[in-house]
Amino acid sequence: MLLEINQLYKSFPQADHGQIDVLKNINLEIHEGETVAVVGQSGSGKSTLLSLMAGLDRQSSGSLRLREQEISEMSELKLTQFRAENIGIIFQQFYLMPHLTALENVSLPLEMFGNKDHQKRAKEALLQVGLSEREQHFPHQLSGGESQRVAIARAVVTRPSILLADEPTGNLDNETGVHVANLLFDLVQTTGMTLLLVTHNMEMALRCSRQLTLQFGTFQ
Amino acid sequence: MKNPSSLFWPKLALRELLNNQRFSLFFLFNLALGLAGFIALDSFKESLDVHLGKNSQTILGADLALTSYVPIDDQTLRKLESNFPESTLSTQKISLFTMVASKERSVLVQVTGIEEEFPFYGRLILEKGGTVQPQFIRQNLDMRGDAWIYPELFTMLDIKEGGSVVIGEKSFPVTDSVIDDPSSSLSSFGLAPRIYLGLSDILETGLLSKKSRVSYQHLYRFPDETDLTVLVGTLKNKIRKFDGSYSKIRVLTHKRAANNLGRVMGYLNDYLGLVALIAVFLAGIGAAYLFRNYLVHRFREMSILMSLGATRQQTYRLVLWQLGLLGTGAALISIIISLGILPLLEILLEQFLPRGFETQVNVSSLIFALVLGSIGSLVFCLPVLTRIRSVQPLRLLHENTGNHEVEVSLWSQALSYLPLIILSWLLSVWQSHSLIVGSTFVGMLLLAILILGTLAWGILMFAGKLSQTSGNTIKRLAFRNLQRNRAGAISCFLALALGTLLINLIPQIYQGIQEEISRPDDYRIPSLFLFDIQPEQLDHLQNILAEENTQLNYISPMVRARLEKVNGTKYKSEFEEGLRTREQEREQGFRMRTLNLSYRTRLSDSELIVEGRQLAENYDWNSGSMAEVSLEERFAERMGLKLGDLLTFNVHEVPVEAKVVNLRKVKWNSFQPNFFILFQPGVLEQAPATFLASLGGLDKTRRMYFQNLIVNEFPNVSVIDVTRTVERVLKISDQMVLALRFMAYLSIMAGLVVVFSIARHEVEGRLWELNLLKVLGAKFSDIQKMIQIEFAVLGIYAGIFGVGLSLVMSYGIAWWFFENLWEWTWQISLASVAGVTTLSVAVAWLATRRTLRISPLNLLRSS
Incomplete structure (x- = not known):
């Protein structure tokens, strides 16, 4: 078992001193190599679930275990390290560092942890996403699709156990979106990586091995 | 997992700065201009110390x-x-x-x-x-x-x-x-x-x-x-x-x-340093504002880094590297600018410099510049750095729910200002060589910032109210902008108001002193001042003057003595340890002095008893009571003497005891013969004395005539032409004030660079909405008018309150240090307000005209 979620709750305080439960009694198991799509309407709690899985936020109660380690029990420092080693994240808006080239963006997570092969592995990752000719380009010189491919290369370059993607084609036109989705699924298939995809796009969700619908904070 | 290479963070920091060239350049130039005066002064002082050190044997002519x-x-x-x-x-x-x-x-x-x-x-x-x-x-x-x-x-x-x-x-x-x-x-x-x-x-x-x-x-x-x-x-x-x-x-x-030779210059340097410190302060305000905006825009990159595995400490490290690089860069630029200022200082201070003095930039000054640049930029931006705590990688996710604000506690915020206050205090004390002057300076500066900041807040609130009632759309928008962009508006206001305060304060104080020295109220300045008149010459001198239809005024005996004991304990005239502060230097000077005693039957017009009672009429040696003595108030303070103390003087090897019965305030600018120590009559009459006196009401020709007459007849009597001395004192103080003004102008320039940077930054931050206004039909002139209204409001209020505060401060300083020599020169005040307002509007116009002229189409594309 790669990921195991039990009775997970997440609530946020409100201005009127009350609180809103965004996630309620979530239970989920994801196996290694599985591709899972979480769909749901805006405000259903998809991104909150993703943020908890990525260790970017802490649950209010319940358990969230990745590789048999309880994420909520980790210190911030340990969690940061654990995330860097095990989790790759792809954002809707790419979030590349504007002052770094494509190659530097991809090698950044490796370089940050003193990996001596960062340059070589980043080049390999860019090759995998078909951008080896654009490695010296800066984000503003890349199209939306290219930027997202660089972001994908950056997410996979550390060879994480699980790839978390938050609406990866949400900022792209249809044609480019399909192209990027193809690339993502090919990559996951080739590397045997686990994928958890949060999306509105049912077409893309259906390409995953499992689809979960989140509504009012619980799986339907 | 390993740590990245040692160059990873500095390289990343540098790349980010290079990618944000405009911010980096403004920050560098802003801070460099503020530091330049200070660095130039430090080099100047170092050069003076080196010169005096090298030439010390030549100055004395011996070991x-x-x-x-x-x-x-x-x-x-x-x-x-x-x-x-x-x-x-x-x-x-x-x-x-x-x-x-x-x-x-x-x-x-x-x-x-x-x-x-x-x-x-x-x-x-x-x-x-x-x-x-x-x-x-x-x-x-x-x-x-x-x-x-x-x-x-x-x-x-x-x-x-x-x-x-x-x-x-x-x-x-x-x-x-x-x-x-x-x-x-x-x-x-x-x-x-x-x-x-x-x-x-x-x-x-x-x-x-x-x-x-x-x-x-x-x-x-x-x-x-x-x-x-x-x-x-x-x-x-x-x-x-x-x-x-x-x-x-x-x-x-x-x-x-x-x-001893370097002391006059040392005192002047102290005050120049404090004025230069204000430029550093203004530049610091600007730098902090710029950095705050930069940092807020970098939050996203920080979140990305954190999502990729960087810890919060590492993001702090990245920002600290950036501040260090910017500070060092600013210091290097300031060194270059200071090379241009140094020769000017040499010209301005020529009269106070030893012969053969040459300025040079020393290694210690360079190190000082680098340390001040890097530490200074860090300390000024520290309050802003606390905002990094609110960086949340969570915000990168597209659908964000709930409130993720990390509240920075009031204590943390207050504590983040502490290093800034400590650094300012240390610099001020070090610069002025005086705990009292340095602390007072920092206290007054903080108080001024607090008062002006509160006033600025009030004005912005008022602007917000006006934005609801004003009928004119452009005015309404201008007032609304002022209210919502508080950080920028208050920073601009502070930079302008502090600059105005400084620029108005120096001439205001000087004007009062000048007025008093040249035309003191109630007193007639004597024409000639005579000293070293021997007792046996006094009658003859008076007879000769009577033949010329004039007479000696304020004839005062002067008896030299030493203070041996205070209340029976030996008086310590010299400090054992080295002198560290100006106060110690002055006190040492006072203590080592041979004292001049005098006696009078009654106090002169320029004296006023502030504590105690009048001296008794004539001392009776047979009464068995103690002789009575009056001390000048500040002299007593510096010598550590108080009312009721029993003083033992050595008057030509004869011990004379006296009790302090009153403390006097003396109006020294009356130019009448006045003394720190006055005895009651009947005590010192038998002691060897010389006499002081003055002659009044003489024009230039008559002054020279009487001077020659006295010198020919009494070669030992020294004569000082008071009018010429006053002219000379004014000339010297003119020179000093010119140097101080030079530093003050440097400060206002630093303030204007701040206004320029903020104006440009504000307009760039508002490009989208300005563009929208254009699309909705606003003319270029309307938008320009709106910006001008904003900066005119800031300028005019900063001018008025800066001037107002400078008047209060100059009055306080005059009252405390110069015995209330204060006079309001409204022309300077009016010119300051008008000048600052005009400059504020002009600088804002300069900073924004290019950006405002960009076509809305371009703006839409770029956004």
């Missing part, structure tokens, strides 16, 4: 001097010289201030008698004779009885080379002029020009016995390996054991002599 106001007898001298190494060389010098006369004119000079070995270091250079060799002094001064004079005396005495001057009872031929004197004090600001005579000749003038103050100096040159510190200690111990006047022999080392 060590024993000085006394009475001749040191052979026996005493032998006791002291027995401690010196065998091959020590010695020579003697006697100097005194006196009047010299030519046929037509007379002038106060410093007459110095020297022997052939003088000086041991450096050489006198004569106009005709060139560099003076030892035997030349013997042949010309000692044997032929010539006089060498400073060149300005040719004009002052209206004589030519070969003419003669009368000094005391003897006439001396002037055979040459001194064009370089390494032992002279300052380039042009000396009390009186100098005349050199042979040592035997000065004895023949007959002045030594009639002058109240003659300096006898024995100069020594030691072998190179001599340990001066040990020697000085031994000499001081021996001198302490001497009785009477010999216990007051001073041991002057060449280093101390150089320090």
Whole structure:
């Protein structure tokens, strides 16, 4: 078992001193190599679930275990390290560092942890996403699709156990979106990586091995 | 997992800065301009210290001097010289201030008698004779009885080379002029020009016995390996054991002599430094504002880094590297700018500098600049850095729910300002060499910022209210912008208001002093001031003046004495340890002074008792009661004396006890003969005394006439032309104020750069909405008008409140330091408000005109 979620709750305080439960009694198991799509309407709690899985936020109660380690029990420092080693994240808006080239963006997570092969592995990752000719380009010189491919290369370059993607084609036109989705699924298939995809796009969700619908904070 | 390479974070920091060139350039230039004045001053001070250090032996003309106001007898001298190494060389010098006369004119000079070995270091250079060799002094001064004079005396005495001057009872031929004197004090600001005579000749003038103050100096040159510190200690111990006047022999080392010379410049430097510190402060405000905006825009990149595995500490490290790089860069630029300021300072302060002084940039100044740049930028931006705590990678996810704000506690915010306050305080105290002045300065600056900040807040709130009621759309939008962009508006307001405060404060204080010195209320400035009148000369002098239909005013006896005991305990006249602050220096100066006592039946118009009662009429030696004494208020404070203290004076070896019965405030600018210590009549009448007096109501011709008359008849009596002295004091203070103003203008320039940076930044931050206004039909002129209204409001209020605060502060300073010499010069105030408003609008126009002209289409594309 790669990921195991039990009775997970997440609530946020409100201005009127009350609180809103965004996630309620979530239970989920994801196996290694599985591709899972979480769909749901805006405000259903998809991104909150993703943020908890990525260790970017802490649950209010319940358990969230990745590789048999309880994420909520980790210190911030340990969690940061654990995330860097095990989790790759792809954002809707790419979030590349504007002052770094494509190659530097991809090698950044490796370089940050003193990996001596960062340059070589980043080049390999860019090759995998078909951008080896654009490695010296800066984000503003890349199209939306290219930027997202660089972001994908950056997410996979550390060879994480699980790839978390938050609406990866949400900022792209249809044609480019399909192209990027193809690339993502090919990559996951080739590397045997686990994928958890949060999306509105049912077409893309259906390409995953499992689809979960989140509504009012619980799986339907 | 390993740590990244050591260059990873600095490289990443540099890449980010290079990618944000506009911010980096503004930050660098802003901080560099603020630092430049400060760095230039530091280099200037260092150069002065180096110059004085290098030339200290030349300044004294020896390694060590024993000085006394009475001749040191052979026996005493032998006791002291027995401690010196065998091959020590010695020579003697006697100097005194006196009047010299030519046929037509007379002038106060410093007459110095020297022997052939003088000086041991450096050489006198004569106009005709060139560099003076030892035997030349013997042949010309000692044997032929010539006089060498400073060149300005040719004009002052209206004589030519070969003419003669009368000094005391003897006439001396002037055979040459001194064009370089390494032992002279300052380039042009000396009390009186100098005349050199042979040592035997000065004895023949007959002045030594009639002058109240003659300096006898024995100069020594030691072998190179001599340990001066040990020697000085031994000499001081021996001198302490001497009785009477010999216990007051001073041991002057060449280093101390150089320090004494640098003191005038040191005081001026202190205040210039404080003014320059305001420029640093203004630049700091601008830098902090710019950095705040930069940081907020970098939050996303920080979140990305954190989502990729960077810890929060690592993001702090990245930002700290950026601040370090910016600070170092700013310091390097400031060094370059300071190279341009240094020669200007040299020109502005020429009058106060030693001869042969040259400015240079020292390694220590460079290190200081780099440290101040990097630490300063960090400390100024520290309050902003606390915002990094609110960086949340969670925000990168597209659908964000709930409130993720991380509240920074009030304590953390307050604590983040603490290093800034401590650094400012340390810099101020270090700069002013005074705990009191430095602390007061920082206190006043913080108070000013607090008051102005509160006022700015109020104005912005008021602007918000106006935005609801104003009928004009452009005005409404301008007022609304002011209210919502509070950080920028308050930073601009502070920069402008503090600049105005400074620019208005200096002339405001100076104006008051100038007014009082030149035309004091209620007092008539005397024309001539006479001192060293012997008791037996007084009647004769009065008779001669009566024949000329004039009379002496304020005739005051002056008795020299030393303070031996206070309340029965020996009074400590010298600090054992080194002097660290200006207060200690001043107190030491006061304590070492030989005191001048006087006595009066009643106080003069310029005196007022602030504590205690009037002195009793006449002292009765048989009454068994204690004699009564009155002390000047500040003198008592500095000497550590208070009402009711029992003082024991040594008056020409006779102990005289007296009780302090009152403390007086003295209006020194009355130019009347006033004293720190006044005895009741009947105590000092039998003690050897000289007299002071003044003559009033004389025009220029009559002043010279009476001066010549007195000098011819009474060669030992010294005469000071008060009008000329006042003119000279004003000229010197003009020069000082010019230097201070220069630093103040540098500060206002730093403030304007802040306004420029903020204006540009604000407009760029609002591009989208400005563009929207254009799309909705607003004309370019409307938008420009809106920006101008915003900066005009800031300028006018900053001007008014800056001026207002400067008036309050100048009044406070005048009341505290200058006995309330205050006068409001409304012209300066009005000009300041108008000037600041115009500059604010003009700078904002300059900063924003290009951005505002960009077509809305371009803006839409770029956004």
